[in-house]
Amino acid sequence: MTTPPTTPTPEPEARAHLVTGALQAALAYTLYVTSRQGAWPATEAAVFVPLFLLMALAPLGFYLASAAPLRRRVAIALGVSAVALAIGAYHGLTVSGLAASGPTPGPFREDDYLMPTFVLGLALMIAVPAAAVAREGRVRYEAWFDALLHNTLLLAQGALLTGLFWLVMFSAAALFKLVRLPFLGELIERGEFWIPATALVFSYGVSLAVTQRALARFLFDRLTQLCGWIYPLAGALGVAFVASWLFQGIEPLLQTRRAAFLLLWFAVLSVLLVNASSRGGLDEPRYPRWLRRALSTGLLVLLPMVAVALYALGLRINQYGWTVDRLWGLFVAIVIAVFALGYALNALAEWAGRAERCLVPVTNAVAAGVAVVGILSLLSGAIDPRRVSVNDQVRRLMSDSGDEQDLIRYLAREGGVFGRRALQALASDDPVFGGVPAARQALARDALSDADTRRERQSAMLRGLPVFPAGAVAPPALLEALAREGGVGSCESSTCLIWRLPPEVLGADAYAVLSRQEKGARGNGGSRIWRADERGEWAVRGTLPGQGLDARCQSQPGAAALFDAVREGRVDAVPPPQRDLSAGGLRFPVQRWGRADGCD
Template sequence: MDNKLLKPLIISISLIQGIVLTLLYQSVEQNFWPATNPVWLTSLATLAISLPLLTFLCITQSNIKETVKYIVPFSMVLSFLGAYVGYQQEPKEYINNSTAMAVFCFTALIASFKALMYIQQYISNKKVSYSSLFKLSWRNFIIFGECWLFVGIFWGILNLGAGLFAVLEIEFFKELLKKDWFVIPVLNLAFGFAVIVFRNIIHTVDNISTILQTLIKFLLPALTIVSLGFLITLPFTGLGALWKTGSGSLLVMWLQALTLFFVNAVYQDESHQRPYNLILHRLVFIGVALLPIYSLISIYGLWLRIEQYGLTVDRCWAILVWVLLACFSFGYLAGILKKRDAWLETLSSVNIAMGIAVLAAMLLVNSPILNFQYISAQSQLSRLEEGKISYDDFDYAYFGRSLGRQGYLQLQTLKEHLKDVSPEKVAIIERMYVNHQVETDENSFSEFETLLTFWPRKEVFPEDLLNVIYEEETERRWSTYRGNTYYLVAQDLNDDGIPEYIVITENNYQTSADMWFKNNGKWESKYMTTHNPDENRYIKGYIQNSEIKTVKPKWNNLRVGNIEFKAQVN
């Protein structure tokens, strides 16, 4: 194996990849193209990561053309999907669709490993079998994990050395490790070197795989007993107890998925060789045959939740996972009914076909075909239009929090309809989508003033007070006044004939207030406790209608000496 690896090529690609990733990182840090365009940034970053990585794990001296022939098109597909995911970040000044980006990274990783083992199998000119695909997938997984472990340890050693030199007051190495132009290429070179090392000891990698499979072999009977025990007791307990957990379908699918994974790790060959004695073999046999029951239970639970609350991104994922698990389970059951003890022949063919199905699913969820954010938005809006949910109960925050661009677009359309129906909901939507980009000094204060509502009128409030309030709201770089509404009320609260100045801050999460007063010629504020039993998030109508009055406390304070007691009663 050693003489088949293209060491210089792998190291060269690692270095080039490090340079490209450094440039992409710097574009993000310094905000120049392609970082200014999420479509290009995500697409280029995907290509820069996937193409070298897949090449590292596949290429040898004898398959260069075949590797390029299949790895490049697949990486381009991932890059195009990355562009679509990047498009879901638009408009970037209002949307932070980190959920879609995280899902893309996870699903692209799964798709890459699935595609890699099929490509490796195909270019080897050997007959496609599940046992060989399984071996390739474990090899790739272990090599990938070991490489990252090596990089992590290597990075730790560099930081340790930098720390030791810093003790000696030699700051050069410490400062060097803060430079992205050094860190990223060095870690990429370390990863490429690790690939060469671990691919040269492939037999050791296979031994690790064997150890893990042996552990799974002992765990499968225990998991099967738990599975069968659950099914036996279920008729006596009913499904009610399962649904009370709030995650019954998820638990059932986890048990089903683990069983399928363990079965595939133990029964890899199409031969009639049994890894267990007859009793354990029959136990596993029965457990596999009953797996479709879990599909029926979980889909019933999912149907109940969808019927009650509609589709969400999580439920769309649950449906997709259910479909894949059900295809595996019913495929195995069909093989058992048809082949009896020779069902392993069917297991192999089902796994090969379903591996491609999983690969396709992982790609499609990042495309317009299975855009779960769009599907969820349409489902929730349909419930609103059909009267299954009112405007007051509609979860506007979910659209902004979990549905990214699709939620933004749908709420902008809904906002037009709500203008005359429910203006307070329009305010909630507008607060959800605020431009968090750093403002300029020329327009920031004037923009802040647009968020202020005065009572009884603006002229009552000192100009220097407004400046102080603005400075307090903008002094912390991690916070922003955007997304807030401010009500400035001048009201005499202590019956001394002089109005106090109260600033009420309102957003989609809370309503708070501060009382401002001058102390020794300097403006100071005192926090006011707020009692808002109805969780009202739009009090502008009350302000405009002058529904403002002072309320005497029901309970006076008690003073004993210089100690004062205040009743905290609503």
């Protein structure tokens, strides 16, 4: 690990870091207090979000530029502050607040500022070291990668010191509490103490890592050795996993519905192990030549992994459309594909007689550039995942390609200002849509309204629904529970009803809201069964599927058939096709697989 030409002196470094920590603590405490009190700027996303990004990322930019002189570090921190404010302002202006909930709803959610902070922080981890080591407009790969590694250890050392500090404080507070002196525990819980204490201790831990580089070099050597031991194991397991596809195919993997995430996670881990064990391809790994060649060739399995991950992601997009998570997943897959392709070319070059790891540095540099440009594009609005996903989900909604309640709910919760505008257009029957059904307009208006208005609207709708069988009455407490739980959707007396189920099903006074539409009142093809407990509190006790079984035990759409049968009084209770076992005062339910003799 290369040591910078000059080692910073301890006292100026400590002062600079403590001043940075103090400024961060002051801004963090201000945001904390206003958020707790529901005061400005916490009430205005366009102000709070950029200030939060500034608070979190400006000090980070200063810390990550540790390879540069102090004056350049300040300049880099100011540049990071400008980027954080710009991106924060964009996100603050484009959040919707429609899904805010809780005793004191705010105009935005935690994810609205935590996600861009974390992702932009990752981009800074890559870009700031390059700015810190740049000389005459050029960045040497070795200097950049060493700065990248050093920053990782620097932040880890700061986090370790902070963790030890709080371990001591909580342990001491527990000791004082034993002798009935709770003052220390009460002090720890006060924001005016724990916020500045955390920021200052972390900043001091970073300053120690900057001035005392021997520890960082020691940690790097140990990390290299540990990764050197684990990397061959990961490579062998990756090859074995891909080889298993030759015998059982990829269908079992796709059925997990998490194939893309799992494959990309393993690929990311493999890339990290490769670079940690060889200092980004600069050092020769401590393996025999045959093992080095085998490991390099083994990286070829990253290509089929990324290909299957993209295929799995494509299946989900084709089924359910674009979402914010899927767009970010595609971005991660593209970055990993750059690594996989570069490492595959490196393996071919080695077999052709070129030097080992010859293309690893170039691959890492290209992938880093793609990652930074992609993150800035996705965060700055050039390719806003919320806008793209809202446009796609609206298209699916208008073409009846999915459940409209789920689609409306997505627009409200994940679409930001773009989703709010789409809902407003749907609610007002904008001509651009060519006519919006009344039920869909009602769903859009419901999503745009606040929680109290939605609950009142649901209550009014539920009170207007007919109750079957004839003479049955829906208890007021049940209607309140249904309105409070939500998800009943937009119903009319001609398309929905409240049904008191036969007592043989779930006991006396069990109810369900039925819809004649196949998607059901809740949009999932079924209905929930509600029943009160001994204290009179209503809760879900079971479900009615939206499909039934025909004489051949094949699933058939059944919502309309059940709805009509309930209205006409033609519903019978069918005994179970098999009996359970009883022994020793206990009942043993028998579960069978297969569809014979009763379609179990």
